[in-house]
Amino acid sequence: MNKEEKIQILKDLVAFRTVNGNEHLVTAYIHDLLAAHHIDSKFVQYSDNRDNLVAEFDSGHPGPVLGFSGHADVVHEGVVSTWTTPPFAPDVRDNRLYGRGAADMKGGLAGLTIAFMNLVESQAIKSGKLRLYVTMGEEVGELGSKLLADKGYVDDLDAVVIGEPSGVSKQRLDAYVDSGGAKFTPELAAQLHAISHDQKAPEQHFIFFAHKGWLTYKVTAHGKAAHSSMPKMGVNAIDMLVNYYLKEKQFYQSIQASNPILGETIYAPTIISGGKQINSIPDKASLQVKVRTIPEFDNQTIINKLHQIIEELNRQTGYHLTIDITSKRPVINHPGSKIIDIAQQAGAHHLHESLDLPTIGVSLGTDASEYTRVNEKMDVVVLGPGNTTSHQPNEYIDLDTYDNMIETYQEIGAQYLK
Numbered sequence: 001m002n003k004e005e006k007i008q009i010l011k012d013l014v015a016f017r018t019v020n021g022n023e024h025l026v027t028a029y030i031h032d033l034l035a036a037h038h039i040d041s042k043f044v045q046y047s048d049n050r051d052n053l054v055a056e057f058d059s060g061h062p063g064p065v066l067g068f069s070g071h072a073d074v075v076h077e078g079v080v081s082t083w084t085t086p087p088f089a090p091d092v093r094d095n096r097l098y099g100r101g102a103a104d105m106k107g108g109l110a111g112l113t114i115a116f117m118n119l120v121e122s123q124a125i126k127s128g129k130l131r132l133y134v135t136m137g138e139e140v141g142e143l144g145s146k147l148l149a150d151k152g153y154v155d156d157l158d159a160v161v162i163g164e165p166s167g168v169s170k171q172r173l174d175a176y177v178d179s180g181g182a183k184f185t186p187e188l189a190a191q192l193h194a195i196s197h198d199q200k201a202p203e204q205h206f207i208f209f210a211h212k213g214w215l216t217y218k219v220t221a222h223g224k225a226a227h228s229s230m231p232k233m234g235v236n237a238i239d240m241l242v243n244y245y246l247k248e249k250q251f252y253q254s255i256q257a258s259n260p261i262l263g264e265t266i267y268a269p270t271i272i273s274g275g276k277q278i279n280s281i282p283d284k285a286s287l288q289v290k291v292r293t294i295p296e297f298d299n300q301t302i303i304n305k306l307h308q309i310i311e312e313l314n315r316q317t318g319y320h321l322t323i324d325i326t327s328k329r330p331v332i333n334h335p336g337s338k339i340i341d342i343a344q345q346a347g348a349h350h351l352h353e354s355l356d357l358p359t360i361g362v363s364l365g366t367d368a369s370e371y372t373r374v375n376e377k378m379d380v381v382v383l384g385p386g387n388t389t390s391h392q393p394n395e396y397i398d399l400d401t402y403d404n405m406i407e408t409y410q411e412i413g414a415q416y417l418k
Contacts, residue, residue: 003403006114007097009033010402013106014090014099018073023136023144026072026106027053030113030134037117044148046136052144053134054153057120059417063128066339066416067160068116068409069145069367070109070384071138074101075391082393096396103386107397108163108405109134111385115409124414131157138367141216141326145367149374159339159379161412162366165386167205167401170196172388182206182362183263195354203401204353207343208382210261210361212292213299213330213369217306219244221274222320225283234281235318238274241285244321245269247309248289257297261332261361265302266292292363299327328369332361337379339416346411347383350404357383383408 016025027043034041034055041055077087077100085091087100097107116132119125133153137143148154168176173196176182177189184192195204221241226234252267267289274285293299303325310321333340340359347357368380385405389395 001114001118006110006403006406007092007399009114010097010102010107010110010397011090013110014097014102015088017088018101019076020073020137020140022049023072024049024051026109027051027134027136033113034117037121039117039120041132044151044153046143046147050136052136052148053132054148055116055132057116057125057130059125059127059129061127063417064158065129065131065156066413067131067133067154067157068112068163068413069133069135069160069371070105070112070163071135071144071367072109073136073139074104074106075139078393084394092399095399097399097402098394098396100395102397103165103395104390105164105384105386107386107402108165108384111402111406112161112163112409115406115413118410119413124410125417128417130413130417135367142328142365142367142370145370149370154371154375154378157371157375157378159337159381159416160368160371161339161343161409162368162380162382163384164208164364164366164382165384165388165390166208166382167203167385167387169203169387170198173204176388180263180266181364182360183261184360188358188360191355198354201351201353203387203398204355205347205351205357205383205401207340207357207359208362208364209340209359209380210332211330211365211368211382212262212266212294212363214293214328214365215291215299215302215325216289217323217325218286218288219310219321219323220284220286222322223281223283223285226281228279228281231281234283237282237285240313240319240321241272241274241287244309244313245287247313248306251305251309255297257294259294259296259361262294262330262363263361265294265297266363292365293330295330295332299329303327328365329373331366331368331372331380333380339379339381339412342415343381343383343408343412346408346415349411350407351401352404
């Protein structure tokens with residue numbers, strides 16, 4: 001497959017508007033692409049127009065089972081006027097492909113799919129099995145990977161490569177190192193600052209071998225509406241919610257735990273709402289929060305404390321607070337595992353970057369939380385051609401990196417299953 005064909009596959013995937021829905025557009029496309037290369041695949045349905053896709057190559061010889069995994073959904077494009085070109089009309093300029101999902105993670109998904117096809121067609125897999133997973137609903141709840149895990153599709157995996165974006169442009173590298181979004185040793189941080197202005201490659205990619213878990217939750221205050229001229233006739237849900245928020249914030253500020261690989265718990269209240277009109281006491285207000293978690297202060301410990309705060313407040317007259325929580329576990333993989341060694345060697349051969357895929361722990365989440373929930377023995381490599389423009393206007397992927405990453409994936413598969 002030549003470079004133009006690889007780029008066309010990426011363009012086709014980016015053009016599908018799969019904002020937390022309609023993932024069948026992508027899974028059907030990849031199903032047909034695999035079929036054109038005489039490779040069978042299977043839909044695993046979640047709901048109407050939303051499904052996962054699984055394909056497998058069995059060498060016929062004993063050996064490990066390796067997964068290639070990418071998700072088909074993307075985040076919302078935001079305000080379209082902030083984009084230079086329409087977000088779902090992929091545009092190539094300056095050796096970059098722009099579009100929503102180009103970095104997160106249709107670049108990785110396309111790369112893994114192409115590598116899977118090339119490995120099958122070249123008969124490079126000599127032992128074990130190689131399996132391709134295309135998941136839905138990763139951005140909001142890891143719904144597809146949960147379904148696959150619950151149905152036993154990852155029980156036998158020895159290792160998985162997840163194609164989430166793991167690169168940073170040199171222009172953003174200093175800021176990335178200092179952002180708190182990843183944990184760096186002092187030595188690696190110094191190396192990264194030193195290479196941030198060199199000309200060897202436009203980006204520096206990493207292997208994420210560990211990432212935090214997460215909690216997302218919504219706290220709702222249920223009050224009683226009244227006319228704003230008679231506030232004592234009602235119960236102001238905003239007052240109730242603010243009192244809860246102050247107690248919650250104090251709790252998070254008190255956490256002292258840290259993980260040597262992942263760092264500290266990260267607390268981020270992100271959405272607050274309440275009230276409908278200026279002359280009415282609001283009968284409902286809500287707070288939504290995203291928390292990145294570590295094993296030393298685990299999800300259940302936080303959940304228990306949140307429930308305790310709510311229960312204590314609800315014992316007060318007029319208080320009625322409720323909470324709805326989704327929880328995903330952290331993932332920590334040993335940095336000296338076979339798959340990481342192979343991936344670093346492959347990256348050195350094909351990516352030609354300043355450093356050969358340093359291993360770091362990060363605050364983001366991936367489908368690995370669900371995969372490792374049912375299979376703790378598997379090793380995890382998060383490695384993808386995208387960068388930190390994910391979730392932003394004018395998201396892009398560097399096309400040389402995209403092409404080089406496909407070669408990297410192919411070498412990983414061939415070496416792990418040789």
